[in-house]
Amino acid sequence: PATIRREDYQPPAWLVPETALHFTLGLDRTQVRSALQVRRNPAGDGSETLRLNGDGLVPAGVWIDGEETAEWTIDGSDLLLTLPGDAHEIGIATDIAPSANTQLMGLYASNGMLCTQCEAEGFRRITFFPDRPDVLSVYSVRMAGDKAAFPVLLSNGNCTASGDNADGTHWAEWHDPWPKPSYLFALVAGDLVANHDSFTTMSGRQVDLNIWVRDGDQDRTHHAMQALKDSMKWDEEVFGREYDLDLFNIVAVADFNMGAMENKGLNVFNTRYILADPDTATDMDYDGIEGVVAHEYFHNWSGNRVTCRDWFQLSLKEGFTVLRDQLFSQDMGSAAVKRIEDVRVLRAAQFPEDSGPLAHPIRPDSYQEISNFYTATVYNKGAEVIRMMRTMVGAERFRKATDLYFDRHDGQAATCEDFVKAIEDGAGADLGQFRLWYAQAGTPRVEARLSHADGVATLTLRQTVPPTPGQADKQAMVIPLRLALFDRSTGQHRGEELVILHEPQAEFSFAGFATRPVLSLNRGFSAPVAIDADQSNADLVFLAAHDDDPFARYEAMQQLVVQHLIALVSGGTLCAADRDAGREAIGQALAAVIDDPALDDLMRGELMILPGETYLGEQLLVADPAVIHAEREGLKAWLGAQLKDRLVALHHRASSVPYSLAAAARGARKIKTQALVYLAAGVPDVAAQLAAQQFDDADNMTDRQGALMVLAGLDTPLREVKLAAFHQRYAGNALVIDKWFSLQAGSLHPRVVDHVRALSQHPDFTLSNPNRVRALYMAFTAPHAFHADGGVGYRMIADLILALDPINPQTAARFVASLGRWRRIEPVRSALMRAELERIAAAPGLSKDTFEQVSKSLG
Ligand code: B3K
Ligand code: ZN
Numbered sequence: 016p017a018t019i020r021r022e023d024y025q026p027p028a029w030l031v032p033e034t035a036l037h038f039t040l041g042l043d044r045t046q047v048r049s050a051l052q053v054r055r056n057p058a059g060d061g062s063e064t065l066r067l068n069g070d071g072l073v074p075a076g077v078w079i080d081g082e083e084t085a086e087w088t089i090d091g092s093d094l095l096l097t098l099p100g101d102a103h104e105i106g107i108a109t110d111i112a113p114s115a116n117t118q119l120m121g122l123y124a125s126n127g128m129l130c131t132q133c134e135a136e137g138f139r140r141i142t143f144f145p146d147r148p149d150v151l152s153v154y155s156v157r158m159a160g161d162k163a164a165f166p167v168l169l170s171n172g173n174c175t176a177s178g179d180n181a182d183g184t185h186w187a188e189w190h191d192p193w194p195k196p197s198y199l200f201a202l203v204a205g206d207l208v209a210n211h212d213s214f215t216t217m218s219g220r221q222v223d224l225n226i227w228v229r230d231g232d233q234d235r236t237h238h239a240m241q242a243l244k245d246s247m248k249w250d251e252e253v254f255g256r257e258y259d260l261d262l263f264n265i266v267a268v269a270d271f272n273m274g275a276m277e278n279k280g281l282n283v284f285n286t287r288y289i290l291a292d293p294d295t296a297t298d299m300d301y302d303g304i305e306g307v308v309a310h311e312y313f314h315n316w317s318g319n320r321v322t323c324r325d326w327f328q329l330s331l332k333e334g335f336t337v338l339r340d341q342l343f344s345q346d347m348g349s350a351a352v353k354r355i356e357d358v359r360v361l362r363a364a365q366f367p368e369d370s371g372p373l374a375h376p377i378r379p380d381s382y383q384e385i386s387n388f389y390t391a392t393v394y395n396k397g398a399e400v401i402r403m404m405r406t407m408v409g410a411e412r413f414r415k416a417t418d419l420y421f422d423r424h425d426g427q428a429a430t431c432e433d434f435v436k437a438i439e440d441g442a443g444a445d446l447g448q449f450r451l452w453y454a455q456a457g458t459p460r461v462e463a464r465l466s467h468a469d470g471v472a473t474l475t476l477r478q479t480v481p482p483t484p485g486q487a488d489k490q491a492m493v494i495p496l497r498l499a500l501f502d503r504s505t506g507q508h509r510g511e512e513l514v515i516l517h518e519p520q521a522e523f524s525f526a527g528f529a530t531r532p533v534l535s536l537n538r539g540f541s542a543p544v545a546i547d548a549d550q551s552n553a554d555l556v557f558l559a560a561h562d563d564d565p566f567a568r569y570e571a572m573q574q575l576v577v578q579h580l581i582a583l584v585s586g587g588t589l590c591a592a593d594r595d596a597g598r599e600a601i602g603q604a605l606a607a608v609i610d611d612p613a614l615d616d617l618m619r620g621e622l623m624i625l626p627g628e629t630y631l632g633e634q635l636l637v638a639d640p641a642v643i644h645a646e647r648e649g650l651k652a653w654l655g656a657q658l659k660d661r662l663v664a665l666h667h668r669a670s671s672v673p674y675s676l677a678a679a680a681r682g683a684r685k686i687k688t689q690a691l692v693y694l695a696a697g698v699p700d701v702a703a704q705l706a707a708q709q710f711d712d713a714d715n716m717t718d719r720q721g722a723l724m725v726l727a728g729l730d731t732p733l734r735e736v737k738l739a740a741f742h743q744r745y746a747g748n749a750l751v752i753d754k755w756f757s758l759q760a761g762s763l764h765p766r767v768v769d770h771v772r773a774l775s776q777h778p779d780f781t782l783s784n785p786n787r788v789r790a791l792y793m794a795f796t797a798p799h800a801f802h803a804d805g806g807v808g809y810r811m812i813a814d815l816i817l818a819l820d821p822i823n824p825q826t827a828a829r830f831v832a833s834l835g836r837w838r839r840i841e842p843v844r845s846a847l848m849r850a851e852l853e854r855i856a857a858a859p860g861l862s863k864d865t866f867e868q869v870s871k872s873l874g
Contacts, residue, residue: 016384016863016866016867017383018381018382018383019381019382019383019385021327021378021380022380024324024325024327025059025060026056026058026059026060026149027056027145027147027149027150028055028056028059028060028061028062028065029053029054029056029059029065029098029145030053030054030055030056030150031051031052031053031144031145031152032052032054032152032153032194033051033052033152033153033155034049034050034051034152034154034155035049035050035154035157036048036049036142036154036156037050037156037157037158038156038157038158038159038160038202039159039160040129040158040159040161040165040204041113041160041161042113042114042124042127042129042164043112043113043114044110044111044112045110045122045129046075046108046109046110047108047109047110047141048107048108049105049106049107049108049109049142049144050104050105050106051104051106051107051144051152052102052103053098053104053105054102055100055101055102063097063099064095064097064098065096065097065098065105065145066090066094066095066145067093067094067095067096067105067107067143067144067145068092068093068136068139068144068145068146068147069089069092069093069094069139069140069143070092070121070139070140071140072092072111072139072140072142072143073109073110074087074094074107074108074109076108077094077096077105077106077107077108078104078105078107079098079103079104079105079106080103080104081104081106084096092139093143094143107142107143109141109142111140111141113129117783117822117823118822118823118824118825119132119271119272119785119823119825120132120133120136120137120272120825121133121137121138121139121140121141122140122141122202123270125268125269125270126205126229126270127164127205128204128205128206128207128268129160129165129202129203129204129205130201130202130203130205130266130268131200131201131203131278131283132271132272132276133197133198133200133201133276133278134198134276135198135326135385135386136198136385136386137198138197138198144197145197146197147196147325148196148198148322148323148324148428149196149324149325149428150196150197151426151428152194152195152197153191153192153193153194154170154171154172154189154191154195155188155189155190155191156170156188156190156202157186157187157188157189158170158186158189158202159180159184159185160185160186160204161183161184162179162183162184162185164205164206165204165205165206166185166205166206166207167203167205167206167207167227168185168186168187168204169187169189169202169264169266169281170187170189170191170200170201170202170203170281171189171195171199171200171201171278171279171280171281172189172191172192172260172262172279173189173190173191173192173261173262173280174187174188174189175188175190191260191280193259193260193279193320194426195279195319195322196322196428199277199278199279199319201276201278201281201283203227203266203283206229206230207227207228207229208227208229208230208233209226209227209228209233210225210228210233211224211225212224212225212244214243214244214247214248214258216251216257217257218257220258220261221261222247222258222260222261222262222263223262224240224244224265225262225263225264225265226239226240226243226266226267226289227264227265227267228266228267228289229267232267232286234292235289235290235291235292235295235296236267236290238291238296238301238304238305239265239284239289239291239304239308242304242305242308242309243263243308243312245305245309245347246308246309246312246313246343247312249309249343249346249347250312250313250316250339250343253342253343253346253414254316254414254417255414256313256316256421258315259320260279260280262280263280263282263312264280264281264282265281265282265283265284265289265311266281266282266283266284267284267285267286267289267290268283268284268285268286269285269286269749269784269786270783270784270785271283271284271285271286271785272785272823272826273285273389274287274288274307274310275288275307275310275311277310277311277312277314277315277318277319279315282311282312284307284308284311285786286786287300287303287750287786288304288307288308289304289308290750291304293674293714293715293716294714294715295716295750296750297716297717297720297721298676298681298684298685298717299717301676302344302348306340306344307340309340309343309344310336310337310339310340313336313339313340313343314332314336316421317332317336317339318336320421320426321420321421321424321425321426321427321429322428322429323429323430324430326385327378327380327382328429328431329388329389329393330377330378330393330397330400330431330453331430331433333393333394333397334393334394334396334397334400334401335397335398335401335434337395337397337398338398338401338402341353341357341398341402348678349615349678351565351566351618352618352621354540354565354566355565355566355569356621357395357398358540358566359624360391360395361391361396361399361543362627362633363627363629363630364391364395365390365391365392365395365396365543366545366630366633367629367633367832367836368391368832369392369456369457369483370457370458370481370633370839371832371836371839372838372871372872372873372874373390373835373871373872374392374456374457374483374484375388375392375483375484376392376453376455376456377392377396377397377431377452377453378431378454380485382867383863383866384828384862384863384864384867386825386828386864387867387868392456396543399543400452400453403449403493403541403542403543404435404438404442404444406495406497406513406539406541407444407495407513408438408442408443408444412442412443412444413438413442415441415442416439416440416441416442417438417441418441419437419441420433420434420441423437432450435450448491448492448517449492449493451492451493452492452493455480455490455492456483456486457480457481457482457483457489458481458543458544458545459478459479459480459492459494459544459545460478460479460480460481460544460545460547461476461478461494461516461537461542461544461545461546462476462477462479462547462549463475463536463546463548464548464549465531465532465534465548467530467531467532470526470527470528470529471524471526471527471528472500472524472525472528472531472532473522473523473525474498474522474525474534475520475521475522476494476496476514476516476520476523477519478491478492478494478516478519478520478544480492484871484874491516491517491519493515493516493517494516494517494542494544495514495515495516495541495542496515496516496536496541496542497511497512497537497538497539497541497564498511498512498513498535498536498537499511499512499563499564499567500525500528500532500533500534500535501532501533501534501557501561501562502528502530502532503530503531503532503533503557506561508535508563511538511564513541533554533557533558534548534550534554535558535567535571536548536567537567537570538564538566538567539566540566540570548574552575552578552596552597555571555572555575555578555600556600558571559571559575559604559622560604560607565618565621568622569622572604572605572608572622573626575601575604576601576625576626576650577630577634578597579597579598579600579601579650580626580631580643580646580647581634581635582597583597584631584635584638584639584642584643584646585635598650598653598654598657601654602653602654602657602658606658606661608623609623609658609662609665610661615678615679616669616681616682616683617678617681617682617685619682619686620682620685620686623686624689625647625650628640628643628797631643631647632839635839637839637840637841638840639840639841640799640801640802640840640841641799641804643798644798644799644802648696651692651693651696651697652696652697653697654693654696654697655695655696655697655702656698657697658693658697659697659701662690662694663690663694663705665687665690666687666691666694666705666709668683669683669684669686669687669690670683670687670709670712672684674714674715684715684718684721685717687709687718687721688717688718688724688725691706691709691721691722691725692725695728695729695763699729699730699731700731702725702729703726703729703731703733706722706723706725706726706733707722707726707733709721709722710723710726710740716751716754719741720758722737723737723758724758726738727758727762727764728762728764729763729764730765734764738755738758741755742755749784749786749787750786752779752787753787753789753790754790756774756777756780756790756791756794757790757791757793757794758794759774760790760791760792760794760795760800761794761795761797761800762800763799767795767799767803768800768803768807768808768811771792771795771800771811772811774791782818782819782822782823785826788815788823788826792811792815792830795811795812796812796830796833801833802840805847806847806848806850806851809834809844809851810851812830812851813834813851813852813854813855815827815830816828816830816831816855817854817855817858820862820865821862824862824863824864824865825864827862827864827865828862828864828865831852831855831865831868831872832868834872835852835871835872836848837872849873852869852872853873855869856869856873
């Protein structure tokens with residue numbers, strides 16, 4: 016496959032100011048007739064050739080200025096026309112087969128409805144078009160179809176006319192006044208019902224809001240609707256952004272490749288991010304819905320009104336929109352807990368990506384298949400990079416700068432450089448060297464050493480940026496670090512400072528410390544870097560108990576455990592006494608967390624979470640996943656046994672809090688299951704009884720799922736009983752059955768590999784639904800089972816990739832990264848992982864998506 020390069024960007028030769036589309040809808044066959052007003056681009060290369068991208072399309076007819084023509088050629092899958100003048104009308108007819116579209120890109124069928132997914136390059140599977148984000152067009156859509164099969168007909172913008180035909184069909188016309196790139200086009204036709212509501216914007220316009228779902232699901236849309244209204248209000252207040260149409264539609268679809276899609280005025284969502292009620296959705300599901308609804312809504316400005324010039328600029332809209340949704344969620348709930356969760360996601364998903372064969376800058380330089388670049392790096396690291404700018408200039412100046420950005424680039428297809436320039440101009444900052452964050456991949460490492468002499472504390476910072484594929488040598492980055500120095504005796508610090516490291520190495524001095532202070536660095540995770548501060552257990556215990564920055568407190572707790580476990584797994588120099596001393600320190604810190612009356616339970620729950628196995632593995636050049644798993648479980652078991660009474664009491668206290676969505680009740684549910692997790696490791700019989708009780712008593716999914724998660728990992732007869740009860744209770748509810756698959760595939764049970772093999776043959780399992788595939792196999796790529804002895808886990812994932820690739824390459828390619836970690840794994844497993852990658856690479860007819868990921872992983 017061809018490699019597309021950022022540096023090769025050329026403006027389009029032709030523009031398409033207006034597009035009219037006419038659909039005759041059918042599940043098996045849909046006819047598409049387009050009329051494109053094309054204009055020669057004065058900024059283009061003057062070429063007479065109009066290139067219209069296609070993917071799997073055959074033109075059934077082509078017209079130039081109303082005359083049918085045979086003067087067209089096909090180049091690869093694109094349609095080429097030679098046009099003499101500067102302005103023409105092009106007509107094209109195509110026939111497509113939605114029900115045969117298993118890739119779920121373009122127009123496809125899901126449970127008898129028709130819907131679209133066009134980002135990034137799906138529109139070219141519907142009709143021939145310059146399918147690139149810098150060609151903005153005003154769309155008019157007319158669709159007609161069987162009224163019984165498709166009573167609801169939706170597209171972008173406003174419905175301008177509709178009517179019935181005598182033959183049982185009906186039709187609707189939609190017009191979107193805002194010029195948009197083809198990736199934001201959407202069409203939905205199906206038997207849907209809506210939860211209707213409305214929102215009055217800051218200038219007093221009333222916007223009709225609809226969330227469309229299948230009949231029976233209406234009652235599960237209220238949380239999503241509230242999130243939508245909260246987002247609309249928040250974006251007005253915090254970013255000054257008002258909605259710009261009189262109608263906002265959301266449609267929930269059961270078969271969807273990702274979370275949701277921000278099509279102008281017609282967002283399409285995975286049902287997973289819309290449907291919720293206490294009986295079927297966990298607290299985490301509720302938060303996920305709030306975050307994704309906000310994210311897609313916020314794209315209306317960061318993505319739609321200002322879009323991307325080309326796909327290399329993806330982080331322009333995604334990084335910024337992730338930051339916006341993170342700030343929103345911080346404001347809606349606990350800011351501290353949200354920040355910790357976002358960092359945990361970054362470390363679990365993005366850090367490994369940045370240190371592996373698929374590492375790329377947040378603004379990539381090349382790709383083969385753009386779908387492979389919807390990554391944690393572009394999204395989550397992209398958000399961190401913009402968050403750093405905000406930290407450096409302050410929230411107020413940042414707001415001025417984003418106002419300037421929206422103002423300056425409204426209606427344009429912009430670049431990341433445009434964004435940074437607007438922040439510079441609007442906030443009055445110099446971001447020259449900072450731009451390296453867009454160009455260099457890899458997680459910078461900062462070594463911090465604090466010395467103390469003559470009343471002065473001196474902090475020496477050294478940064479290194481590791482080599483990544485195609486980038487051997489790196490320049491020093493701009494790294495903003497929030498820090499505080501604590502007086503050990505008073506437990507206080509004298510105010511937080513922001514130091515900015517520009518050089519490979521720098522020293523910062525702080526006078527007036529009679530005794531050596533305790534360093535709290537990278538507070539709030541002000542920079543997305545790995546810190547090596549070489550702190551003593553005593554310092555970490557102090558910070559875990561006293562730090563007033565919640566993230567730093569969490570971090571101290573994590574670091575205490577990381578240092579202990581890494582010392583144990585990386586060499587065995589630790590004697591039994593060291594192990595005991597480490598455990599004691601962790602045990603005391605955890606006991607203090609459980610006992611601290613000043614902590615709210617949501618935060619307590621965060622502080623109780625042990626660092627994950629992937630994050631632990633990241634600390635080592637070459638990791639043995641089995642040893643990491645054993646040591647981490649060993650620690651958990653020791654803590655569970657040691658703190659048994661406290662944990663049982665905690666579980667008991669939390670169990671008495673009645674269900675509500677209030678923070679205190681959510682916190683209680685969180686620590687309840689946390690307590691079970693430790694008890695399951697340390698005193699499994701006690702845990703099994705408590706979990707079964709929690710399961711039976713549960714009046715909500717958080718408690719029920721938490722209890723079942725613990726039971727699924729235990730060797731107890733209760734396991735089968737409760738799993739069967741859960742399945743029976745929720746038969747037919749796809750989203751809950753997904754949980755049933757995930758709980759088993761991600762469980763700590765020693766026979767999980769056998770369980771997953773059996774589940775892949777279960778009548779409820781199918782490769783055609785991405786949610787179901789991810790439920791079973793993504794959960795399974797969690798370290799312990801995936802790395803099972805002999806490589807059976809690797810083989811299962813490779814078999815899955817090979818089976819799924821012809822059906823849904825985008826989803827198949829997502830599984831490659833787990834095998835791609837082979838260079839960082841001990842030699843025996845490493846060879847087995849590599850062999851599976853080679854087996855995939857040798858398979859004939861691989862998709863571009865999977866080919867790119869596999870070849871890069873081997874390269
Ligand atoms: N922009 C879409 C992602 C599209 C992914 C295409 N492979 C959802 C989002 O980030 O909001
Ligand atoms: Zn997005």
